[in-house]
Amino acid sequence: MTKYGMVIDLSRCVGCQSCAVACKEENNEPLGIWWNRVLTVGGGEHIDVPEGEYPDLSMHYLPLACQHCEDAPCVKVCPVSATYKRKEDGVVLVDFNRCIGCRYCMAACPYGVRNFNWGEPVYAPGVDFPVGHQGDHYDKYNPDRLVYTPKRPKGVVEKCTFCVQRIDNGEVPFCVEVCPVGARVFGDLDDPNSEVSSIIRNGNAEQLLPELGTNPQVYYVPPYQKKDIIPPFANQSSVNANESVIAPEASILEQAEQNGYVPGFVLPEKKKGD
Amino acid sequence: MEKGVLGRVDNKIFYAIVAVLSTIVIVGAIAWALEIEYGLILTNMRNVVSWGLYISTFAWFVGVSAGGLILSSSAAVFKIESWKPVSKVASFVSAVVIAAAALIILPDLGRPDRILNLIIYAHLFSPLIWDFSIITTYFIISTLELGLLISADMLKKAGNEKAAKKREHYAVGLAFVALPVAIFTHSITAWIFGLQIARPWWNTALLAPAFVASALVSGLALVLLVLQVNSKLKLVELKLDDKTKALFSKLLLVFILVDMYLLFSEYLTITWPGVPSELAGLYTMFFGPYWYIGWGQWILAFSAVAILAKPGWRTSSKAITAASVLALIEVFFYRLNLVIPGFVHPLIDYPPGMPIGGGVSTSYALSGYSFQIIGQYFPSPIEWEITAGFIAGVALVILLGLKYLPLGSSE
Numbered sequence: 001m002t003k004y005g006m007v008i009d010l011s012r013c014v015g016c017q018s019c020a021v022a023c024k025e026e027n028n029e030p031l032g033i034w035w036n037r038v039l040t041v042g043g044g045e046h047i048d049v050p051e052g053e054y055p056d057l058s059m060h061y062l063p064l065a066c067q068h069c070e071d072a073p074c075v076k077v078c079p080v081s082a083t084y085k086r087k088e089d090g091v092v093l094v095d096f097n098r099c100i101g102c103r104y105c106m107a108a109c110p111y112g113v114r115n116f117n118w119g120e121p122v123y124a125p126g127v128d129f130p131v132g133h134q135g136d137h138y139d140k141y142n143p144d145r146l147v148y149t150p151k152r153p154k155g156v157v158e159k160c161t162f163c164v165q166r167i168d169n170g171e172v173p174f175c176v177e178v179c180p181v182g183a184r185v186f187g188d189l190d191d192p193n194s195e196v197s198s199i200i201r202n203g204n205a206e207q208l209l210p211e212l213g214t215n216p217q218v219y220y221v222p223p224y225q226k227k228d229i230i231p232p233f234a235n236q237s238s239v240n241a242n243e244s245v246i247a248p249e250a251s252i253l254e255q256a257e258q259n260g261y262v263p264g265f266v267l268p269e270k271k272k273g274d
Numbered sequence: 275m276e277k278g279v280l281g282r283v284d285n286k287i288f289y290a291i292v293a294v295l296s297t298i299v300i301v302g303a304i305a306w307a308l309e310i311e312y313g314l315i316l317t318n319m320r321n322v323v324s325w326g327l328y329i330s331t332f333a334w335f336v337g338v339s340a341g342g343l344i345l346s347s348s349a350a351v352f353k354i355e356s357w358k359p360v361s362k363v364a365s366f367v368s369a370v371v372i373a374a375a376a377l378i379i380l381p382d383l384g385r386p387d388r389i390l391n392l393i394i395y396a397h398l399f400s401p402l403i404w405d406f407s408i409i410t411t412y413f414i415i416s417t418l419e420l421g422l423l424i425s426a427d428m429l430k431k432a433g434n435e436k437a438a439k440k441r442e443h444y445a446v447g448l449a450f451v452a453l454p455v456a457i458f459t460h461s462i463t464a465w466i467f468g469l470q471i472a473r474p475w476w477n478t479a480l481l482a483p484a485f486v487a488s489a490l491v492s493g494l495a496l497v498l499l500v501l502q503v504n505s506k507l508k509l510v511e512l513k514l515d516d517k518t519k520a521l522f523s524k525l526l527l528v529f530i531l532v533d534m535y536l537l538f539s540e541y542l543t544i545t546w547p548g549v550p551s552e553l554a555g556l557y558t559m560f561f562g563p564y565w566y567i568g569w570g571q572w573i574l575a576f577s578a579v580a581i582l583a584k585p586g587w588r589t590s591s592k593a594i595t596a597a598s599v600l601a602l603i604e605v606f607f608y609r610l611n612l613v614i615p616g617f618v619h620p621l622i623d624y625p626p627g628m629p630i631g632g633g634v635s636t637s638y639a640l641s642g643y644s645f646q647i648i649g650q651y652f653p654s655p656i657e658w659e660i661t662a663g664f665i666a667g668v669a670l671v672i673l674l675g676l677k678y679l680p681l682g683s684s685e
Binding site: 153 | 314
């Protein structure tokens with residue numbers, strides 16, 4: 001059996017928002033709808049604002065879309081099974097033709113990734129044609145289910161589908177394809193030889209809000225932070241801000257590994273000029 | 275059969291009230307037509323606070339409908355003779371309000387035209403389907419109960435004592451079913467919210483008991499209010515002695531106290547450990563933008579208690595009217611305090627926050643308000659109008675029912 005999943009490496013993510021914009025384009029999302037967002041985990045109410053005071057700053061990004069949970073609360077609450085989990089590959093989809101717009105799924109989703117069409121979709125001025133995928137897409141395995149349409153009706157809920165119109169044709173989700181730093185890996189969680197499986201098996205990938213037991217099929221490799229790699233120096237108050245507190249390159253790798261960091265997939269390149 | 279005992283002056287007041295209520299209903303209907311045409315964009319609900327005034331009112335109506343059925347079936351099950359004179363009025367009020375509860379879901383739906391999907395594609399795991407089923411059952415039972423009581427009366431008047439006894443017997447049998455159905459109706463409505471792990475403010479085992487308790491408060495309050503209005507307008511003759519009146523007042527007092535106790539226990543359980551995600555809802559309730567609703571609920575509850583605590587006032591119609599109006603508004607505030615703060619702080623609240631959703635205008639989407647980290651919500655005029663229309667509609671149907679249906683005390 002196939003179980004599609006995704007691993008997102010937060011230490012690679014540079015917060016460029018390409019995936020969010022690519023998603024919006026491919027899926028023709030109207031104004032006000034974002035299936036995929038890149039959040040800033042920092043210190044402010046705005047994106048790209050770090051936490052702390054110079055030089056002790058920290059910030060990372062959290063790309064967020066549907067987690068395609070194995071035990072999805074939205075699927076459990078939907079009174080008409082418009083939201084359903086495709087048993088063939090574990091993707092959570094919404095049937096645009098069946099949704100009654102009660103929004104119970106939005107109340108149930110812990111990740112806040114669902115969007116409602118409060119009115120007729122509105123696009124940027126002059127855009128009266130689909131900019132991304134053209135035409136409707138019906139579920140490959142359940143052909144009566146309209147799971148993607150560029151012209152969504154008002155009054156229904158929608159969300160990330162792992163680009164169902166692409167994966168049904170053997171392609172990867174568009175966010176995976178466009179990510180300029182290769183932070184996203186898509187594949188079959190049930191296949192032990194897949195790249196996603198091997199990253200998760202190496203033990204450094206986490207799920208979001210795991211305590212809720214939703215068991216997401218999207219995993220995150222934690223961000224690489226200064227404090228992770230230089231514990232002996234980070235807390236020395238005598239260190240001058242102008243002095244380099246970062247150890248030589250070889251030692252960064254070693255220390256990172258000692259801290260449980262998985263090399264190969266996640267290590268960022270050291271910034272020049274440090 | 276009792277006829278209304280309206281005098282000329284009362285008639286004028288009655289028709290004036292009917293006219294005012296009808297106007298509100300018509301305004302609500304127009305607002306609803308607009309909402310159907312343009313979509314829920316005319317409400318102020320958005321992706322973060324995605325349920326608002328309609329769902330709060332729905333939960334309130336469900337609770338308010340409790341009193342009638344519980345009162346009339348308790349009278350039958352526990353053989354409380356002194357309550358029986360109001361059994362019919364109570365069942366009638368129940369049926370009207372539960373119907374309103376079911377109907378106010380419609381303006382909240384994005385696709386009311388697909389309502390039959392609830393039957394065609396019913397997903398039995400969903401608490402919404404449980405609620406849909408139990409509310410339908412509840413409506414059927416309260417209508418049946420009312421029908422049996424009225425027809426028993428009619429048979430008795432026609433001199434057919436035997437057939438009347440049989441109907442009364444059925445009514446008692448039905449009451450045995452009605453009581454647990456009523457308890458489950460309120461519990462299941464609570465579980466719609468209480469089972470959700472995404473909303474710590476709702477996710478408490480105490481929610482169902484608190485819903486039953488608050489349902490008893492608002493339900494009894496509505497029956498008492500209806501009785502007061504009825505005696506003021508002299509619509510139906512009801513034989514209710516002062517002793518029973520005092521008992522109802524005392525019951526209302528006890529229900530309010532039990533409800534307050536349950537809620538206090540909930541607040542303490544949240545506050546003492548101080549888990550931030552749990553505190554968020556409580557904080558929003560008392561110190562958020564809706565603080566006046568948060569504190570208002572408690573001020574209203576205490577005021578009602580203060581009125582009912584005075585034994586001499588428990589039979590005074592002014593005091594009963596005041597206490598029941600306060601109790602009804604208190605429970606309405608409780609529903610608002612439950613539903614809305616549950617949404618205000620999403621579990622993942624990093625910038626830029628959640629998008630507001632589709633259908634927004636270009637200028638709005640390009641403004642700084644197209645994402646929300648903390649949910650913003652205040653009902654729009656359309657929401658107020660539709661909700662007011664429903665409440666006025668309930669009042670109107672109850673008034674007309676009192677006037678034209680044979681709901682008076684038998685014998």
